[in-house]
Amino acid sequence: MTEIEKEYYKRLALQEEYGGTNKPVNKIIPLVSVVTITYQHAPYIRQCLDGILMQETDFPYEIIIGEDGSTDGTREICIEYANRYPGKIRLFLRDRKLTQYVTKDGRTIRFNGHFCRAAARGEYVAICEGDDYWIDKLKLEKQVEVLKNNRYVLCCTDFIVLSNNNMKKIENKRDEYTIRDIIKSDIVATLTVMFKREFLPEFDPELCMLWFGDWILWINICRNGKIYNLRDHTSVYRINPLSLTNSTNFKNRYADKLYMYKVLRKRFLPSYREAISTGESLVYSNFAIELAYAGEVLEAAKYLAMSLSKKLSSATIEKQLKASILITNKQFYISIKKLKLLS
Numbered sequence: 001m002t003e004i005e006k007e008y009y010k011r012l013a014l015q016e017e018y019g020g021t022n023k024p025v026n027k028i029i030p031l032v033s034v035v036t037i038t039y040q041h042a043p044y045i046r047q048c049l050d051g052i053l054m055q056e057t058d059f060p061y062e063i064i065i066g067e068d069g070s071t072d073g074t075r076e077i078c079i080e081y082a083n084r085y086p087g088k089i090r091l092f093l094r095d096r097k098l099t100q101y102v103t104k105d106g107r108t109i110r111f112n113g114h115f116c117r118a119a120a121r122g123e124y125v126a127i128c129e130g131d132d133y134w135i136d137k138l139k140l141e142k143q144v145e146v147l148k149n150n151r152y153v154l155c156c157t158d159f160i161v162l163s164n165n166n167m168k169k170i171e172n173k174r175d176e177y178t179i180r181d182i183i184k185s186d187i188v189a190t191l192t193v194m195f196k197r198e199f200l201p202e203f204d205p206e207l208c209m210l211w212f213g214d215w216i217l218w219i220n221i222c223r224n225g226k227i228y229n230l231r232d233h234t235s236v237y238r239i240n241p242l243s244l245t246n247s248t249n250f251k252n253r254y255a256d257k258l259y260m261y262k263v264l265r266k267r268f269l270p271s272y273r274e275a276i277s278t279g280e281s282l283v284y285s286n287f288a289i290e291l292a293y294a295g296e297v298l299e300a301a302k303y304l305a306m307s308l309s310k311k312l313s314s315a316t317i318e319k320q321l322k323a324s325i326l327i328t329n330k331q332f333y334i335s336i337k338k339l340k341l342l343s
Contacts, residue, residue, distance in 0.1 A: 002205045004101065004103070004109060004205040004208065005203060005205045007101050008101075008111060008114065008203050008205075008208075009203075011098055011099075011101075011111060011115075012111075012114075012115055012118060014098065015092055015094075015115055015119070016092070017090055017091070017092060018079065018082055018090075018091040018092065018093055019082060019083075019086065019091070023086045023087075023090075024086050024087035025062050025086060025087050025088055025089060025090055026090070028060045028062070028087070029060065029121070030059075030060050030061050030062040030121055030122040031057075031059040031060060031061060031122055031123055031124065031144065032057075032059065032061040032062075032122045032123070032124045032125070032126055032140055032144065032194070033061070033062050033064055033119075033120035033121055033122035033124070033125050033126070033197070034052050034061060034062070034063045034064065034125075034126045034127070034128060034140075035064050035066070035113075035116045035117055035120060035125060035126070035127045035128075036048060036049070036052070036063060036064065036065045036066070036116075036127075036128055036129060036130055037065075037066045037068065037112050037113050037116055037129055037130065038065065038066070038067055038068065038070070038074055038078065038129065038130025038131075039067075039068040039069070039070050039074065039112075039130070040070050040071070040072050040074060041070070041072075041074050041130035041131045042070070042072040042073040042074045042077060044130060044131040044132075044133070044238060044240075045074050045077050045078065045130045045131075046077060046081075047133045048128055048129070048130050048131070048132060048133045049063070049065075049078075049081050049089075050133075051128065051133040051134035051135065051235075052128060052134060053085065053088065054134075054137045055134075055137055055138075055139065055140045055141070056137050056138060056141065057140050057141050057144075058141070059144070061088075061122065061140060062088065062089075062090055062120075062121065062122065063085075063088050063089045063090065064090050064092070064116050064119050064120060065078050065081075065082070065089060065090070065091045065092065065116075066092050066094060066099075066112045066113070066115060066116040067091065067092065067093050067094060068094050068096060068099055068112045069094060069095050069096040069099070074130070075093060078091055078093075079091065079093075090119065092115065092116070092119070094112060094115070098111075099111045099112045099115070103209070107209045108209070109208050109209045110213075113213065114203055114208070117200060120197055120200075122197060123196065123197060123198075124143070124144060124147055124194050124195065124196060124197060125194065125195055125196075125197050125200065126139075126140060126143070126193065126194040127190050127191065127193050127214075128191050128235070129190065129191060131238045131240045132191040132235060132236060132237050132238055133191075133235070133236050133238075134191075134234055134235050134236075135160075135233070135234065135235065135236055136157075136232060136233070136234035136235070139157070139232075139234040139235070140194070142230060142232065142234075143155040143157075143194040143230070144194070146228050146230065147194065147195075147196060147228075149228075150225070151225060151226055151228075152225055152226050152227065152228045153195060153196050153199050153221055153222060153224045153225035153226070153227075154188070154193065154194070154195040154196070154218060154221055154222060154225075154226075154227045154228075155193070155194045155195070155227070155228045155229075155230060156172075156187075156188045156189060156192045156193050156194075156227060156228075156229050156230070157189075157192040157229065157230040157231075157232050157233070157234040157235065158170060158171045158172060158192075158229070158230070158231055158232060158233045158234070159189050159191065159192050159233055159234065159235045159236065159237055160233050160235070160236045160237070161236075161237050161239065162236050162237065162238045162239065163238075163239040164239075167236075169233055170189070170237075171231070172187060172229045174229065175228060175229055175231065176226055176227065176228055176229070177222075177226065177227040177229065178222070178226055178227070179219060179222040179223055179272070179275075180272060180274075180275040181227075181275075182215075182218055182219055182222055182227065183219060183264065183268075183272055183275040183276060183279050184275050184278045184279045184282065184315065185279065185282060186212065186215040186218075188214075188215075188218050188227065189235070189237060190214045191235045191236075191237055192234060192235045193214075193218075195218075195221050196221075196224075199220075199221045199223075199224045199225075200221070201217070201220040201221070204216070204220075206263055207260065207263060209256075210256045210259070210260060211248050211252070211253065211256055212253075212256065212257070215260070216260055219264070250290050250294075254283060254286070254287040254290075257283045258280070258283060258284075261276055261279055261280045261283065264276050264279075277310050277311045278310075278311050278313065278315050278316060280307075280310045280311070281307045281308075281310040281311035281312075281313075281316045281320075282307075282315070282316055282319055284303045284304070284306045284307035284310060285303070285304060285307040285316060285319035285320045285322075285323050286319060287300075287303045288300040288301070288302075288303040288304040288307065288323040288326075288327070289319065289322055289323045289326055291303060292323060292326035292327050292330065293326065293330075297327055300323065300326070300327050301327050303323075304320065304323045304324065304327060307319075307320055307323070308320060
């Protein structure tokens, strides 16, 4: 067992549930566990929890909240809700000294989400982080019906992006996806997900430090079956500049993605060779686009060349073309984008 694994399991054993384990919620057998991790979400957490509590189901469900040491009032709101809904909520009040582990090379590993998923008791697990919220009161009911079909191990839905009071509907192009699709691109929005808990993988010390831990989670789950996408807009993803995703430097984001593919190559070849090559190519071309926007043209050209060397196909050519135009003439690219000649 690695040092990271030892730390994870040692700290997991120290978890204590707010109010003890004799509350009404602890006496039910939930069909669904809803996992909410939250940190510094005081302006949003009520809306998040209300969207979960409004669910209309003919089965019991539990809400597992992992409050990660907030200082802005989030913790107090979570305690208020836990006291008000003892038949629904299991609250864990955590300390970031316990949930964050810094490796010898200075990388921070966050355990809060892992701890929450490990606490889930339901046959199915759904996720809604503290700055997102659900708008469909039948979301859980619909997804359970989908997952009764043994073809599917994960169900996601269409959703809405909220940014500066503007809402944009996001729709997947198909109803059904395979592991090959999700290896190529992270098509699943975490706030929309429900999956079968039996396929929840063990803590992964090699990939636990990735800032996008959910993507590799979906890949591992989908080794066991397909994804079904409901064509309902059930959830709202809030663009929060303070979130981990939006506060992570774009170069670090792409470095993590490329590291993930390195690990996937080691684990999954030759079964998913084409999907991995396509995914790597898309990451390289998207990295080239962001570098070109940032004015780092030579670096962008290097990553575009790497994209072309990995894969040139109908799945990659649009991104590679965008990168090429940006590198050669940024102003021309901006002009044709304004004319909506490029997506």
